[in-house]
Amino acid sequence: MAFAEADARRYGASRRRLAASDLVTPYRGARLDAGAERSIPNLVTAYARRMPPTQFFSHATAALLNGVPLPLALERDQRLHVSVFAGAPQPRVRGVIGHQLDPARTLTLTAGGIAMTDAVTTWCQLSTLLGVDDLVAAGDYLVTGRESLGGRRPAATVAMLAAGVAGHRGSPGAIRLRTALPLVRHGPLSRRESLLRLRIVGAGLPEPVAGFMVRDPRLGWYAPTVDLAYPDYRVAIEYEGDHHRKSGQFRRDIRRYERLQDIGWAVVRVSAVDVPDHDTAASRETTDRIEARLRQHGWRG
Helix, strand or coil: CEEEHHHHHHCCCCHHHHCCCCEECCCCCEEEECCCCCCHHHHHHHHHCCCCCCCEECHHHHHHHCCCCCCHHHHHCCCEEEEEECCCCCCCCCCEEEEEECHHHCCEEEECCEEEECHHHHHHHHCCCCCHHHHHHHHHHHHHCCHHHCCCCCCCCHHHHHHHHHHCCCCCCHHHHHHHHHHCCCCCCCHHHHHHHHHHHHCCCCCCEEEEECCCHHHCCCCCEEEEEECCCCEEEEECCHHHHCHHHHHHHHHHHHHHHHCCCEEEEECHHHCCCCCCHHHHHHHHHHHHHHHHCCCCC
């Protein structure tokens, strides 16, 4: 539970009660249960209780609130990004990174009582914090969502991102935005899948299709979806994150791989160690494996 100190005083809480050991003060004027996890959602809730109406969450904080996958360092950074429009005083609170934004380039919304930048504005702001590959991964998430996994619906379209890039012309990160935009695709369901696709293309291989549904009369009603695919060469690439270890998912994976192999597909299985954050020898070994499968199935390059 989080609350504003001013609200607690209004309801009769004493200074002694507000200083009790079962409460912590993450930000001046706010209280949080001492046992609560210091996660971004909890910290946002605490700060929002004392946030003036001129302020709103932005940048990495708005991205994380919307489930956008970011590098681990940013996900673990507990500093909140809080913005105001030009002319309003920036927040000066410990644990908060303040920004002044151009209202002509910034759209905001309120969700669950929390004011923040909208998806397109947030993506454009991430260009000042992320490299091109991770900016593409964030864009992939926004245009794909996780609806197929029972999660969020897509928050934007590529056309919406393009309009945002046009509106941020000349701003910090504008060159990175223009580089990332044509690389954004609908289909990847994780940051690592996006990075894998980019590494494949960067290695000079043809671009695979993301989220490809295999339809073949020999499979009958069964139409498995693979993470990345070369339909013309019957090569599938499957990124196996931690959720693949769950027993139900593990059994479904085995079935999918066996059925694909039955109709002549080769399946390249990839894990996180094969797709590190930076392009390393492990990445090159992975793309070499994919190239070998492609050549075995008729690709000549």
